[in-house]
Amino acid sequence: DIQMTQSPSSLSASVGDRVTITCRPSQSMSASLNWFQQRPGKAPKLLIYDASTLQSGVPSRFSGSGSGTDFTLTISSLQPEDFATYYCQQRDNFGGGTTVEIK
């Protein structure tokens, strides 16, 4: 099974901060790398697919990059509604999640 390693597992940040989350698959796959946001008690929301394509309706402060075994989700200026848990996904594998908390 492919392992998806996300780091950090949690972070504390302030409104306006730039935040970067990393996802490293254990091996390179020819499949879309997706990023999801999940707020407490809610279903996940697709933010980015194909590593860098912004899903319709998602604010442009979210961006994704990377290839192979090294991917990044960046939030350029953290907003209050961005405090949530973020997951990467490739095929049938999800990362363990990164919780973004208020500093």
Place this chain on the structure above:
Amino acid sequence: QVQLVQSGPEVKKPGASVRVSCKTSGFTFTNFGISWVRQAPGQGLEWMGWISGYNSKTTYKEKFQDRITLTTDTSTTTVYMELRSLTSDDTAMYYCARDIRSWTEDHWGQGTLVTVSS
């Protein structure tokens, strides 16, 4: 608008089976697949399986292969997930989600809590 509405919470005893429904609307059912993802309390996301709305072809995660069945009813655009031989480890929120392409879920149901307890 695209909607996936799941059935209500379930409480089951160990060894039992559960069937969760996912009623879809707002899109052409036969043009998309539906995935199922679960989340144990306080834990991360776990992909379980996928079914085509076009021909009901299925793909299951190996760990669930022997006890999961996904089916569709195209007349009601509803997808069903049955999980058998339940244990307490199956206590989780179960989500259905529409795939806009392979392995990419863009719209999600509200989730169905399945509790397995004696």
